[in-house]
Amino acid sequence: MSRKQFGGPALLLDRSDINTDEIIPAKYLTEVTKEALRPYMLEDLKLEGFDPASAEAREARVVVSRENFGCGSSREHAPWVFEVNGVHTIIAESYARIFRQNMFNGGMLAIELSRQDIDRIFDLRRLGAVEVRVDVDAQRVVASAAGHELGFDFEVSPFDKALVKAGGWVEFADARY
Amino acid sequence: MGQTIAEKIFAAHLRDEPFPGTRVLDLDRVLCHEITTPVAIADLQWRGKDRVFDPDKIKAVIDHVTPAKDSKTAIQAKMLRDWARRHELKDFFDVGRNGVCHAIFPEKGFIRPGFTVIMGDSHTCTHGAFGAFAAGVGTTDLEVGILKGVCAFREPKTIRINLNGQLPEGVYAKDVILFVIGQLGVNGATDRVIEFHGPVIEAMSMESRMTLCNMAIEAGGTCGICPPDAVTVDYLWPFIAEEFTDRDAALADYSRWLPDADAEYDKVLDFDLSALQPHVTFDYKPDCVKPVKEMAGTRVDQVYIGSCTNGRIEDLRVAAGILKGRRIADSVRGIVSPATPQIFRQAMDEGIMDVFMDAGFCVTNPTCGACLGMSNGVLAEGEVCASTTNRNFNGRMGKGGMVHLMSPATAAATAVTGVITDARALLKETAA
């Protein structure tokens, strides 16, 4: 399986505890293909000024957020709705366990940065639209706005990194067990 | 160094450690329902790997939307049904025999102390009530579980919670877990197992323990675990009588899963619950909890009694105890969903369904239904539901709806008055 593209325009969601019902409401769980989820990304997100139909949301390739991102249900429809919208990278202070593992299991990135680092990415927004580049091998994220760049190293467990390289857990597990 | 319950289970099931800190475990149970499994089935077919590791260890049920409400849910059910037949799963529960997953699987005796259990459902933590390690996973983990019978986890860290004292009358497991989540916060137990101990747990039935463990995920916990004891053995006895000479032998065997005295915990919390009040949630996060009396008088449009949290016979008995001889307020719609057919029948035999119907409740078939806002009681914009379920997220039971989580007792009392009400006031009236 080919490796996914990481990085691109960032959507900044300044709130903690964004849950899976907000990312993809339960009423769409009757879909049995990932593609069908595409129009509904973040449809029920409760965040002042956020519009799921805005260009910023539709063009995003990276989401930056706060603590406990993806809490709630185990639905992999949450990472999938990001995936089919081209968002293969989430950067947050922390994650709910199942969501984080679902991201890596699908060969995508759930990157954890400290609160201070996330604050600095949010501060960049004052300069203009934020872009993020990710180097998985070097475990480094570079966020930029209006020519101003900030670099951050991130930790990823060797297992999660192997999943991203393998293209996901099914491939990894089937080859090994 | 001593081990926690989860560490013992991990050690006994370790298949592989592909990288430091990653444990790949052999699974005793892979549980499936019709929302998260069909996508896994479709992906396995697409990969040319439509196989199952063991048709006896995989169990499946159609529970979330059942009987199907439209063509899409009919297709989901059909995909699960066809797959279960194709692979000759030993246990598959279809319409007429189906119930809410986390109620029906334990009821059939499928969960045992020391087991490893996964399901594509976040409330899989419920099964930890039996002294098992049970975790909700996504569809990809489920897919690998179905195909290979393994799942990867990080090394388990455990928070030990000692629940001391004795619960006052009219205060239940639901109040305990709402209180605990309020103390921990919605991510207070992320990547952690919660081990429950203490006299409050020891005095609880298996049903109450399931209510408690059910909501571990609402604090971010991977699993809630209760130590197996004589109550566990009594519940399981009909299913394990062949395996052991007597109950003491079963208890002795299951005791190997108890934590060592010198087990190392990430954190130890002690709560004395002798003066605990009934609790209820406000706002859209399960850690926004308050004593019922602080929310008393809040108007509701609908009361829902059911779900994997509180749709068991014990819950229906408690609610019926309050509803007996009363009618629900004209302004309220009452809905009760017994969690399994066996619970439904038992409730009928005990006259509990008469009580609900006389009070003005609508009785539905066993299903998740309104709990996740997909059928049988979806809220309209601006409506408020008093609910015995486990999640009050924005839009959970219908777009623009508000959900207050509470015990079956509080829900029943609230149905009678039409506003959030402490059931103990009504209980006193009954006694007088």
Ligand code: SF4
């Ligand atoms: S009853 Fe609700 S919480 Fe429980 S499994 Fe069904 S949808 Fe999930």
